[in-house]
Amino acid sequence: MGTWELRESYESSNGTVRWDRIGQGSPVVLVHGWPFSSYVWRDVAAGLARRHTVYVWDLPGYGQSAKTTGQDVSLAGHQAVLTELLEHWGLTSPAVVAHDIGAAVALRSALLDGVGYGRLVLVDAVSVRPWGSPFFRLVREHAEVFARLPAPQHEAMVRRYLAGGTHGELRTRVLDTLVQPWLGEVGQAAFYRQMAQAEERHTREVEDRFGELDMPTLIVWGEHDDWLPADRAEHLARLIPHARLEWVADSGHLVQEDAPARFTSLLTDFLAGQ
Secondary structure, eight states: OOSOOOOEEEEEBTEEEEEEEESOSEEEEEEOOTTOOGGGGHHHHHHHTTTEEEEEEOOTTSTTSOOOTTOOOSHHHHHHHHHHHHHHHTOSSOEEEEETHHHHHHHHHHHHSOOOOSEEEEESOOOSSSOSOHHHHHHHHTHHHHTTSOHHHHHHHHHHHHHTTOSSOOOHHHHHHHHGGGOHHHHHHHHHHHHHTOOTHHHHHHHTTGGGOOSOEEEEEETTOSSSOHHHHHHHHHHSTTOEEEEETTOOSOHHHHOHHHHHHHHHHHHTTO
16 A cells, blocks of 8 residues: 555644545445554555545554653543544444554443444454553553663664564565654654553443444454453453454564454454455
């Protein structure tokens, strides 16, 4: 798809959100997770766009969206923006594919805001407690200290952390693109702001209500996810009525990068009702 550039802007209650829309057909909304951006959907979006209108966007404080001091980048803050965007786009029952914290955001919009989805896909989902890798929890507890790291040390740490999201090795160009939004004074502050506001109470508020979900649901999990282990996937599948769990071999937390073709095939079949 060439350079990944989100062409549209929406002035949300939480700052400027960059978004885009490709393809034609029934709507599918892709929601990225931490600490990524809509860039991770580039191959999947291109594949789905053959049959669907695909909506991609960067969460507030991520990627090409605005990053500001005092910004609400909690799961609750992102939930509010997702609900706003669906109304802005005029979508009443889209399919939603949500990864990592994006899954928690999508679940909150459904259960707390009453947003309807035609189908729901939860990918290596932040959804049931406890969540977050040991490193993530360490940095979250000491975000103010880590935020004062010299820029070279910060960049090295972010690069190493992001590289750990896949089972295979990320291509240098891809890793550079994922790291870039977190660099510089604004980006570095935004990185630790996200961590500081990541609170498990925002999943606890909806975890006991997963049984209320009544749309067809597919759970996709990388077999080698070192950030969110297999028991989280199995527990989530038990909580959601009639949910189907699919494992992606040779993949880590970021299945979009480890196995884009296999992942897109799973999505295509599920969205077609198979």
